[in-house]
Amino acid sequence: MKRDGKASSIWERSRQLASQEIVDTAVRLFTTQGYDETTTEQIAQEVGLSQRTLFRYFGTKEDLICGDQDALGALFKKTVEEQPLDMSPWDALKVGFTSLVAGTQSPEHMLKISTLIFRTPALRARYEEKRIRWQYDLMPVIRERLRAAGREGPVADHEARTIIAVTFACTDAATGSWIASEGCEDLTALYERALDIIRTAP
Incomplete structure (x- = not known):
């Protein structure tokens, strides 16, 4: 389904906000727990996403x-x-x-x-x-x-x-x-x- 300009803009802003929330959560957990000790599953749970959805935003753990x-x-x-x-x-x-x-x-x-x-x-x-x-x-x-x-x-x-x-x-x-x-x-x-x-x- 095609998005019009306004819908596309709203979708993009929503995606950016979600991405930033994921990054902020990852930074907090990596800083407090350690990088190796923090799993992508834990980060996904913290932001209310499935691990599969998380990897749609970021291809690898490093890319967080x-x-x-x-x-x-x-x-x-x-x-x-x-x-x-x-x-x-x-x-x-x-x-x-x-x-x-x-x-x-x-x-x-x-x-x-x-x-x-x-x-x-x-x-x-x-x-x-x-x-x-x-x-x-x-x-x-x-x-x-x-x-x-x-x-x-x-x-x-x-x-x-x-x-x-x-x-x-x-x-x-x-x-x-x-x-x-x-x-x-x-x-x-x-x-x-x-x-x-x-x-x-x-």
Whole structure:
């Protein structure tokens, strides 16, 4: 049965609310009980769903926490693409990172999610898998920016890979330090500090 625009909008909002309730419940249980000790069946029961219905929202247990990484990756890429071509790749990627920090939920929620990901091997593995895809998707964007600056061919490819890899290493270093500070330090400032360390290293 076809949905008209209004019905479709209501359905989508309802789905988003249900998804958020599932995520909030999963975060609470993972934080209080531990990731491995919490089952998807328990999460489903907490929100009043069957386990089968739960998996219609999230394909895997890991995606309860890491599922929005695809949307964040698309936002990152779009933001970098929108920057002027005369902006350096480093600065364009910095704007992309800043947009993620500003565009996510509250710092408190982000800290809980980041802590779970960085301290849970299964979640960290899923997170890394998605981040590798981010880096792959960013390659043509950064390559185009380098070509606009006069770099071509294998040189541009190698430089693009290096810049992207270093940027992601700095984001992970910054996030790790932010988690260690229990959210007291500024995440963007930590990222900028990490970049400065790379640029000024002897």
